[in-house]
Amino acid sequence: MSSSPFQNMAPNARRSFLVTFVLGAVAACFYMFAVQPAEEMLTKAQKEYEMEESRLRVVNANLKGAPKNKARLEQLAADLKPFRDEMLEPLLGSYAMRAKSELEALAFGAGLSGLDYEELPPRALPLPRPMPVQLHARRPVRITAHGSYMGAISFLMRVEKEHPLVALQSLAISTTTDPDVQQISMVFEWPTKGRKSK
Amino acid sequence: MNTDPFHLNLLSEAEKMSSSPIRLRIMMPILALLAVAGIAIWWGTLTTQLLMTRAKCSSVREELAAKKSDHDAIVGSMNLANEEAAQLQQLEMYRAGCVRWGETFAAMAESLPVKMQLVRLEMPEPPPQVLHDPKNPKKPPLLGPTNDTEQVSLVITGRAARDTTVVAFMESLDGAAFTNRLGRAAVRSVQQESQPAKRGEQRLLAFELECSAIGRRFAK
Numbered sequence: 001m002s003s004s005p006f007q008n009m010a011p012n013a014r015r016s017f018l019v020t021f022v023l024g025a026v027a028a029c030f031y032m033f034a035v036q037p038a039e040e041m042l043t044k045a046q047k048e049y050e051m052e053e054s055r056l057r058v059v060n061a062n063l064k065g066a067p068k069n070k071a072r073l074e075q076l077a078a079d080l081k082p083f084r085d086e087m088l089e090p091l092l093g094s095y096a097m098r099a100k101s102e103l104e105a106l107a108f109g110a111g112l113s114g115l116d117y118e119e120l121p122p123r124a125l126p127l128p129r130p131m132p133v134q135l136h137a138r139r140p141v142r143i144t145a146h147g148s149y150m151g152a153i154s155f156l157m158r159v160e161k162e163h164p165l166v167a168l169q170s171l172a173i174s175t176t177t178d179p180d181v182q183q184i185s186m187v188f189e190w191p192t193k194g195r196k197s198k
Numbered sequence: 199m200n201t202d203p204f205h206l207n208l209l210s211e212a213e214k215m216s217s218s219p220i221r222l223r224i225m226m227p228i229l230a231l232l233a234v235a236g237i238a239i240w241w242g243t244l245t246t247q248l249l250m251t252r253a254k255c256s257s258v259r260e261e262l263a264a265k266k267s268d269h270d271a272i273v274g275s276m277n278l279a280n281e282e283a284a285q286l287q288q289l290e291m292y293r294a295g296c297v298r299w300g301e302t303f304a305a306m307a308e309s310l311p312v313k314m315q316l317v318r319l320e321m322p323e324p325p326p327q328v329l330h331d332p333k334n335p336k337k338p339p340l341l342g343p344t345n346d347t348e349q350v351s352l353v354i355t356g357r358a359a360r361d362t363t364v365v366a367f368m369e370s371l372d373g374a375a376f377t378n379r380l381g382r383a384a385v386r387s388v389q390q391e392s393q394p395a396k397r398g399e400q401r402l403l404a405f406e407l408e409c410s411a412i413g414r415r416f417a418k
Contacts, residue, residue: 016223023230030237038244045248049255056258059269066272069279076282083289123327125288126416127342132284135341138292149307149316157300167296167414174318187323191292197341 088190110155137194
């Protein structure tokens with residue numbers, strides 16, 4: 001009659017084998033269902049902690065840099081002021097009207113007459129890196145008038161003195177039948193708000 | 199009475215060769231028990247570490263939440279500063295492209311020879327900006343030009359009594375007053391007028407000169 005080695009074992013050895021087997025099974029289950037998930041959870045928690053810790057470091061650095069940033073903003077506001085003061089905003093919906101209000105007195109002072117103002121399409125400025133959300137552009141306004149050559153140059157010099165950020169884009173001075181009166185056409189450019197990049 | 203010594207051998211054949219004085223059937227459960235205990239200690243250590251890490255993480259989160267409003271304000275002002283810096287950079291590009299012409303034209307009037315009359319002085323408008331990709335017209339237009347320089351030139355049309363007067367005027371345009379403003383003047387055309395302006399006067403030379411001028415460079 002054949003029998004398994006387990007049945008041939010002495011009762012003590014059989015008990016020992018069973019206890020070992022049960023404890024081994026418990027250890028394996030414990031490892032699989034407790035230790036491994038705990039390890040995974042710990043790894044995940046440590047990653048989260050490192051992330052939060054690095055966020056906190058950034059937050060603390062930013063908070064520490066607040067006075068420096070405030071000083072930077074003040075400096076930027078001071079640097080931008082001349083541009084903002086000179087920025088051409090439409091008057092009654094027209095840039096030509098605004099240009100007229102700014103330059104009419106200078107033109108009359110230089111002896112020009114028959115002034116006419118015409119708004120031209122804006123011209124884009126090259127893009128800086130990084131690109132701002134609010135872009136700026138060049139707004140040309142054509143001014144036509146009658147007057148002498150020296151009157152036209154005097155007007156140009158007055159504009160350049162009073163409005164340092166207004167630039168001459170183009171110019172045409174041509175003679176008429178009256179030798180003392182020239183036909184003058186000047187295109188001046190102002191900085192102006194342009195499109196939004198986003 | 200002489201008797202043989204009694205010898206009781208309780209070791210099995212396998213146990214005779216073993217170096218351990220403790221039998222395998224005792225050692226095996228003990229080792230298994232130690233393994234279970236070791237794993238339990240491992241698990242306990244991991245759980246403790248997990249709890250500690252979670253506690254630290256939640257304390258960092260609380261600190262972040264406490265600083266959130268201040269930090270949001272700072273981030274807002276940093277974004278504003280970056281935006282303003284970028285706007286300033288673009289406006290500085292505009293300023294770099296501003297060229298003052300008043301002094302140059304005033305000097306030109308002074309350097310004009312006596313027997314010369316300017317008929318037309320022109321600084322032509324720049325060509326229109328091309329913001330569309332010519333190869334792909336359906337593509338939305340660019341926000342800004344890729345070229346940061348605009349060429350500027352002067353076209354001077356006039357009348358003079360002699361060609362030497364025109365040459366003298368061209369030479370005067372190379373003078374110090376026009377340095378860094380105008381390039382060398384080139385003659386576009388010279389021709390004798392068909393009729394004198396007034397009866398009895400000599401026929402004048404009609405000329406057209408072109409000068410390259412300092413370009414406008416919109417770059418900081």
